[in-house]
Amino acid sequence: MANEITGTTEPGCELCGRVKPLTFHHLIPCAVHRTKRFLARFGKEEMQTRGLNLCSLCHNGIHDLIPKEKELADKYNTKVLLLAHPGVAKHVQWVKKQK
Template sequence: MRQRASFEHCELCNRAIPLTFHHLIPRKMHRRPRFKKAYTRDELNQGIWVCQACHRGIHKLFDEMTLARDYYTLEKLLADPAVQKHIAWVGKQRRG
């Protein structure tokens, strides 16, 4: 898991906190023929920088196939009501 050492803003909850890289199409799906045919290597490696709480939340809410099939952009993630609820919860947590 790639990690940014500097403090920047999470692309989901917007907190200034150390970030981790979330592949929008999970790496486990990259070798599947469906995804190999549909996306370039650069598209498969696209992702967002999120805090650990948001990263864990994404993976608790959705399995890898669902993420790859339905939530492969930041906009699609942000539009989901469960993700919005998680973001609201994370925003109330202490930053430490």
């Protein structure tokens, strides 16, 4: 399934690899895009384009485990950082086993 936002043809979720309908997770959440601190740190375009295409289980899991948008933007703004969160890593392992 081609993704209109990123132009990638990668068919599966970028965390669990399952082929499912995907939604775009902003690694720097939209809620902080107008915050000066983050604008200075990342720049507007980077904040809009840096993200992952995720299935709903992975995506919801991330926002449940890390509900604070500023924390996501500060500490979990790359895929590697996100997977370094023990809860997220565990969640992804669980999602991989789902149909």
